Structure formats: structure tokens, C-alpha cells
Amino acid sequence: MTTAVSFQEVSRHFGAVRAVDRVDLDIREGEFFAMLGPSGSGKTTCLRLMAGFEQPTAGHIEIFGETAEGVPPYRRSVNTVFQDYALFPHLNVLDNVAYGLMVRGVARAERHAQAEAALDLVKLPGYGGRKPGQLSGGQRQRVALARALVNRPKVLLLDEPLGALDLKLREQMQEELKSLQKALGITFVFVTHDQGEALSMADRIAVFSEGRIMQIGTPEEVYKRPRSRFVADFVGSSNVLPPDFTARHGGARQWASLRPEALRLAEDGVGIAATVVGRAYLGASTRLILDAEGERIHAVLPAGASLPGDGAAIRLAFDKADLHVMEDQS
Amino acid sequence: MRSDAAHRSPPGLKIAAGLGLAFLHLPILLIFVYAFTTEERSYQWPPPGFTARWLAVTWNRPDVWEALALSVKVASISTVIALVLGTLCAAAVSGSRFFGREAISLLVILPIALPGIITGIALRSAFSLAEIPFSFWTIVLGHATFCVVVVYNNAIARFRRTSGSLMEASMDLGADAFQTFRYVILPNIGTALLAGGMLAFALSFDEVIVTTFTAGQQQTLPIWMLEELVRPRQRPVTNVVAMVVVLVTFLPILAAYYLTRDGDQVAGGGK
Numbered sequence: 001m002t003t004a005v006s007f008q009e010v011s012r013h014f015g016a017v018r019a020v021d022r023v024d025l026d027i028r029e030g031e032f033f034a035m036l037g038p039s040g041s042g043k044t045t046c047l048r049l050m051a052g053f054e055q056p057t058a059g060h061i062e063i064f065g066e067t068a069e070g071v072p073p074y075r076r077s078v079n080t081v082f083q084d085y086a087l088f089p090h091l092n093v094l095d096n097v098a099y100g101l102m103v104r105g106v107a108r109a110e111r112h113a114q115a116e117a118a119l120d121l122v123k124l125p126g127y128g129g130r131k132p133g134q135l136s137g138g139q140r141q142r143v144a145l146a147r148a149l150v151n152r153p154k155v156l157l158l159d160e161p162l163g164a165l166d167l168k169l170r171e172q173m174q175e176e177l178k179s180l181q182k183a184l185g186i187t188f189v190f191v192t193h194d195q196g197e198a199l200s201m202a203d204r205i206a207v208f209s210e211g212r213i214m215q216i217g218t219p220e221e222v223y224k225r226p227r228s229r230f231v232a233d234f235v236g237s238s239n240v241l242p243p244d245f246t247a248r249h250g251g252a253r254q255w256a257s258l259r260p261e262a263l264r265l266a267e268d269g270v271g272i273a274a275t276v277v278g279r280a281y282l283g284a285s286t287r288l289i290l291d292a293e294g295e296r297i298h299a300v301l302p303a304g305a306s307l308p309g310d311g312a313a314i315r316l317a318f319d320k321a322d323l324h325v326m327e328d329q330s
Numbered sequence: 331m332r333s334d335a336a337h338r339s340p341p342g343l344k345i346a347a348g349l350g351l352a353f354l355h356l357p358i359l360l361i362f363v364y365a366f367t368t369e370e371r372s373y374q375w376p377p378p379g380f381t382a383r384w385l386a387v388t389w390n391r392p393d394v395w396e397a398l399a400l401s402v403k404v405a406s407i408s409t410v411i412a413l414v415l416g417t418l419c420a421a422a423v424s425g426s427r428f429f430g431r432e433a434i435s436l437l438v439i440l441p442i443a444l445p446g447i448i449t450g451i452a453l454r455s456a457f458s459l460a461e462i463p464f465s466f467w468t469i470v471l472g473h474a475t476f477c478v479v480v481v482y483n484n485a486i487a488r489f490r491r492t493s494g495s496l497m498e499a500s501m502d503l504g505a506d507a508f509q510t511f512r513y514v515i516l517p518n519i520g521t522a523l524l525a526g527g528m529l530a531f532a533l534s535f536d537e538v539i540v541t542t543f544t545a546g547q548q549q550t551l552p553i554w555m556l557e558e559l560v561r562p563r564q565r566p567v568t569n570v571v572a573m574v575v576v577l578v579t580f581l582p583i584l585a586a587y588y589l590t591r592d593g594d595q596v597a598g599g600g601k
Contacts, residue, residue, distance in 0.1 A: 053498055073501040086499035090517040100503035103513065151503065 002029040002064065004155055004187040005050055010059030012045050019045040021211035022059070027155075029064075032181050032188045034198035037208030038234065043191045046208075047157050050189065051080045064154055074103075079148035080157040083164070085140045087132035093119070093143050094128030100151040118146040121180070138169045145177075149184070158190035162197060174201055195235045199223060207231050214328075224259070228328035232257035239263075239297050241323075248293075250320050257324045260287065263299035265308075266317035276312045292316060358576065365569035373565070384566040394571060397554035404466070404550060405534035408473035409481075412530045413523060415474075416481030421515075424489035435486075442479040449475060450543030457544070464546030472544035473537060477530035484526030484590065488519045525590045528582035535579050551575060 007025035011018065020042045027033045035043040048054040049061060052073035061068040063078060079100070087096050094115050095102070101111035112128075119125055122142040132140055141161065148156055161177070162170045178201055181188045192198050198205045199219040207214045207222060207230075215227040226232035229240050238257040247253040249272060274292035286307055288299045299316065301307065308314050365384060367377035388394055423435050441449055453472050462468060496518070500510040538552045545553065551571065558568045 051498075051502055053501075072506075073498070074504045074506050078502075080499070080502045082495050082499055084495055086495035088496060088499070088514055099500070099505075099513070103500075103503065103505040103509045147503065 003027065003062070004029045004031065004064060005189065006062040007046070007049075008060040008062075010046075010049065010056045010061055012042075012049060012054055013057045018211045020049065020056075023211075023213055025206060025213065025216070027187060027189060029187055030185050032178065032201060032203045033190070034202035034205045035189065035191045035208060036193070036195060036198040036205050036235070038193055040210075041208035042211040043193075043206075043208045044159060045211075047080075047159055047189065047191050050155065051078055051157055052076050077154040078157060079151050079153035079155075080159065081141075081144045081148050081161050083159040083161075085132075085144040087140055087143055087147070089132055091132075092128065093124070093130050093132065093135070096132065096143060097128075097147045097150055099147060114150055115146070118150040119143075121149065122146045123176075137164055138173070141165065141173065145180075149180075149186075153186065155187045155189060158188065160191055160193070162192075162194075170197075177201065199235070205235075207235060209234070225324050226257050226326060228326055228330070229255060229257075232326065237298060239295075241295065245293060245295055246323065246325070249323075251323050252325060254325045255329050257326060258297075258318060258322060260298040260300040261285075262318050262322035263297070263301075263316050264318065265301070266315040268315060271315040271317035274314055274316050276308050276310055276314060278310060279307065290314075290316070361569050361572050361576070365566055365573050367566055370563060370565055384564075384570050387564060388567045388570040391567060393549075393554065394567070397549045397551045398571075398574075400466070400469075400548055401535055401551040404469050404473055405531045407470050408477045408534045409527050409530045411470070411474045412477035412481045413527050416478045416526065417485050417519070417523060419478070420482050420485035420489050424486055425494070438482050439479055441475040446476075446537070446539035447543075450540045453540070454543040464544065466548065468544045468546075469541055469548070469550065472540040473534040476537075476540070477534055480530045480533060481523065481526035484522045484529070485519055488522035492518045521589045525586035528586040532579040532582050536575060 003026050005025070005027040007023050010020060010023045010025075012020040023042070023046065025046070035046055037043045045054060049056055050063070050068070052068065052071060052075075056069060063076060068076065088099065091099065094112060097115035097118050098106075098111040101114060106114070116125070116128065119127060122145050124139060124142050124146065127135070127139070127143070132143065135143065141164075145161075158177075162173050165173060174197065177188070177190075190201070199222075202219060204216060204218055205222050206216045209230050215222055215231045217225075222231060222235050226235060226238060232238040232240050238259055241251075241256045241258060243253045243255060246256040272292050274290040274297065276288055277291050277296075278289040280287040280289070282300070283303070285300050285302050288301060288307070290297045290299060297316070363377065364373055366380045366382060367374070368379035368381050369377060419434075419438055423431055423438075450472070453468070453475075457464065457468055492515070496514055497510055500514045501507075505513065536552050537550075538556065541550050541553055549557065552575075555568050555571060555575075558571075559565075
């Protein structure tokens, strides 16, 4: 399989700040790849390194086998959907979409035809005559997408593409992006701080923290078998259990993670004693916040179960198979 | 339209505002009136009679034409210099962060805050120190100092509103630096430059103080008018010229005002 984007020991320092610190990364051709992390974790800088807006301080970047360092953004077969969309306010939608073709010297009729086709692709047919200022956020997002895709990039970069949209629109766009990517077969790399978005859309996820990649894997791997405490906590707020606690409840004396939905209420006399501290209603389920042997533990219980109130003493149980001992014990 | 019945201003305030405006603008009307008076030695009120002959007299005076030509030339070239330097400076200050950025911003704006007489004396002593003879170009240099400020101020305001990601988007879509300037930056700052340029032109056109210090024997239009006031004959010629100056400077300023008023709209759309 061809490698679309390859980072070898890539660093990008801003003065004393190591925004990206010796990152190794291989993104496969045709993959939907997510870079997930809190703000300031280096994921956006990685994206900008791919786009060519930043140059690495050290290391080597290849895009489809070609060295990318020193190549300006306008000579890369990579296009970006910007977080603020960055549509040109003085051009109408059609000219915005046709911009990349225009600067490459494609004749007017031809580039307008291609731009129309791209607008069809993002389900905005007939919007060509409007100005970006007359569009809603979701529509601008689609125009930005069409403007990037019309150039047939080998890699499409998306910087927090859904961040500015409301929940309903976000879910709809998630599905559309996913099916668009399948249909076009283009490698998509997207940056997000929303773990739900990364889990539901990506083929593989790289979890970033402080300029480094903590784990790369499929959504299931990252979710069920986090390598470190950071990943367990950041991707879906797993319960992180200290070695003593794990040892007391049937595991080895090591740091372990336990998904909140793996916990269930048990009868008296079995399981772990816990006290209810609080709860959050999530619709299809309810999250109980519990205090068990001094540890703060979250349990997600399906709706319909009869739930204990605040301060109630309960017993918790889980299957040993769900207890995941983490590779990185630091 | 914004003030409804409940927010009517008291009549006293209205009268005061009216008087203030009258005080500001009636003298300008007076200049127009005196351009048509039959009395040529003094400004007598009321004018003893009206005539249009001063228009013809002015038209036939070669010194008026010389002064006017010099002023137009100086203002045009100062404006061009200001447009180039002001835009580049605004692009540098808004586009990047570097040591001394704020200081440079302040230094660029300073000439307009300084009294003209300081700028004038400073330039004059600098020119004589460097043994540069006074010429057309020394006037242009003097005017460019404050014209740059006007363009810079207009351009930087627009640059700040034009998000940096627009330029990145353009590069990302395959445009090199020149294409990005041509297709994205210029259309977005075009009206600001036009407005800045017009203001600069108007400022240069009626400048007296700096010009007195930087001009040799040449007379720009305002300097010519100043000299003319001392002469006893053909006074209304000055008024005719003043009328022309008002029109030449007022129209660009008005246009500049309308161009920059709708700040959100970026003109120059399409291609």
C-alpha cells in the first residue's frame, strides 16, 4: 500500500516551544485519518506542515514519496479546508470554487463547468452566483470543501472542519464527509479535538499530546485498549485505575483502564463498594459519578435501570476481560 | 431615522448645532461670493456688484497655471510614493511579527502628529546639511512624509480585517505570491488604497507649512495664494482659485468618505 504522507522524526519548534516533537507518522493512501488532541497538542501544526505553511525544524516529510520540505504550499498536490473556511469575500461562490483552476490557467468556461460539478458534489447546485456573506455556516463549509476538491488533491486536509457547526449539522456533515471520502477515494486528514468525531469518522486515529503522538490505531484500538493514561482519559473518559486498585480487584499490580459502560450495578455482598456522588442524564443512558475506595469512578448505565440517588451506597461489578492493563505505565 | 419621537433633542441643542455649523461653513460661502465681486482692491461687504469677468482673468494668468500645474504634479507623485510605501509598510506590520514592530508603526504615524513646522524645519536643515538644492523633489519628499501616513492608516485597517487565512487559502489553492497579491489582496484592500490615495492627494494639494520650508523659488498653489493676498490688485482672482481648490480637494475627500464608510463591504468584486 502506498504511503500518502510520511513524517520521519519531524519536529517544529517555535523558540523554546516544541509544537511538534519528533513525530513519526505514516498515513496510507485512501485513508480517513484523524489527528486528535487537546488544543496546543501539535495536531494543527502537523496539518500545517503537510500543507506547507510551516517548515519542519528537523526531520523529513514525504507526500506520495516526494520530499515536501522546502516545497511551497502552491506546489503541493494537497488542499486544505480551513477552520474559518477562508472563502474570498470579494468573489462569488462559483469563482471561489474555480479559484484554484483559475490560477492554474484553466479557461473560463472549463473551470466554471468543473466548479459547478464540484458544487453539485457538495449538494449546493445553483449557489454559484451568491457571495460567501450570503451563506450560512454550513453552506460556507460546503463551498470550502468544493473549492478544495475541485483541484483533485491527492490529500485533503481538514482543520477542525465541523467545529463551528451546531450539533445537528455536525452529525449530518460527518456522514457526508465520510461518504464523500469513500466515493472519491482521496486521502482525508482531519484535525479535531472532539474524540466522538474522531471515533465515528476515522479509519485510524493519532492521539496527540504536547507535540507528540501518544498512540496511533483504529478507533476501536484506541478506545478499548489505550496505551497510556492520557489516551484512556482523553479518548472517551475511561476510568483510570491505579495499580493498588487493580490488584485488589482481580488484576495485576499495574495501571489499568476500564470503560464507564463496562460497569454495572451488583447485588449486596459482591463487587466493589461505592457511593454515588452525582449523576448526569445523557438521554439513552445515565452517567453516575461514584466514589469507590477513594477513587473517582464513572459508570454509564443504560436508561430504564432503576438508579440510586445521591449519597446512596451501592456495589459495582465488571467483567475481568474489560479491565485493560496499559502498556505505558508511566 | 434612528431617533424616534421619544428621543427628540431639545430645541436649544438644535439651535446651537445649527450655529456651530453655520460658523464653520459660512466663511467658505463668502469666498465664493467674493469671486464674483466687482471690487478688486478690498473685500467690501456687501459687494458693490457682481461680475463673472474674474473667471476669464484667472484663466489668462500664466502664474496661476504654473502654480496649479506644480501642485497637481507634487500631489500626484507624493500620492504614488505614499501608495507604494504605505501599502508595503502596512503589509509588513500587519502580516508578521518582528522586533520593533510597534515602534515602526508609531514612527510611521508620527509625521502627521508632529506640527508641520517641525517637519518643515527638520527637512530644511537636513536638506541643507546634505547640500541638496531645493527643487520639485524636495517638495515631493516633504509631502510624502505625511501622505504615507494617510495611506498606511487606511491600508492597515483593511489588512487587519482581511484574515491572514485568505492568503494562505490562496497559496494552498495553487497561487504564488504574485497571483495572491493580484487576485486576493488587491481586491480586498483596493478601496482602502483609493480612499487613502485621495486623502493623501487632498492633503498634499493644500499644504502650506512644510512646502514653505522645502520649496525653493517655486510656488505651489496655496503658496501662490498666500503671496497674492498681499498684492493690492485683482484680489478676486485669489477667490476664483480658492473656489477651484475647494472643489478639487473636497470631491476626493467626499469620495474617500463614501468608499470607506461601508467597511464590511469589499468592492472590486468579479474580475
